[in-house]
Amino acid sequence: MTSTRDLLAEQPFLDGLAPAWLDRLTAYAHPVFRNRGYRLFAGGRPAMRFWLLRTGRVALDLPTPGRGDVVIETVGAGEVLGWSWLFPPQRWQFGAVAVEPVRAVEFDASGVRHLMTDDTALGYELNRRFMAVMLDRLQATRTRLLDLYGYPEPRAS
Numbered sequence: 001m002t003s004t005r006d007l008l009a010e011q012p013f014l015d016g017l018a019p020a021w022l023d024r025l026t027a028y029a030h031p032v033f034r035n036r037g038y039r040l041f042a043g044g045r046p047a048m049r050f051w052l053l054r055t056g057r058v059a060l061d062l063p064t065p066g067r068g069d070v071v072i073e074t075v076g077a078g079e080v081l082g083w084s085w086l087f088p089p090q091r092w093q094f095g096a097v098a099v100e101p102v103r104a105v106e107f108d109a110s111g112v113r114h115l116m117t118d119d120t121a122l123g124y125e126l127n128r129r130f131m132a133v134m135l136d137r138l139q140a141t142r143t144r145l146l147d148l149y150g151y152p153e154p155r156a157s
């Protein structure tokens with residue numbers, strides 16, 4: 001059976017992280033399985049966990065009046081799910097539901113925040129990695145918006 005520490009070492013998000021830091025993170029991590037349709041979190045609720053997805057896909061959604069939950073993005077194997085736990089007020093901005101069965105490593109956000117505070121070098125490295133994920137997602141959103149609304153027509157002179 002694969003240990004939680006081994007699962008962390010396999011995650012692209014943690015690639016190259018110092019072994020001692022992986023060991024420390026292991027104390028706040030455990031493997032989980034979630035069936036299709038399982039809601040991992042809902043917008044506005046406290047953000048107390050985050051996940052490194054090993055298999056499956058999760059849809060991020062936003063409740064929209066008259067339209068229900070609108071999917072705004074899908075994340076899959078090898079990706080990070082959740083960063084609202086990093087920033088006050090630590091509440092989810094979106095919801096997330098498994099659209100396929102998901103295997104992931106789930107983290108206790110409070111414990112990881114304490115690690116990041118106690119070891120500023122680890123905190124800096126994890127923040128740097130989360131910011132890279134956020135930048136990638138922001139750029140992907142921009143591309144989707146351009147596809148959705150099209151490129152503006154050039155103005156005639």
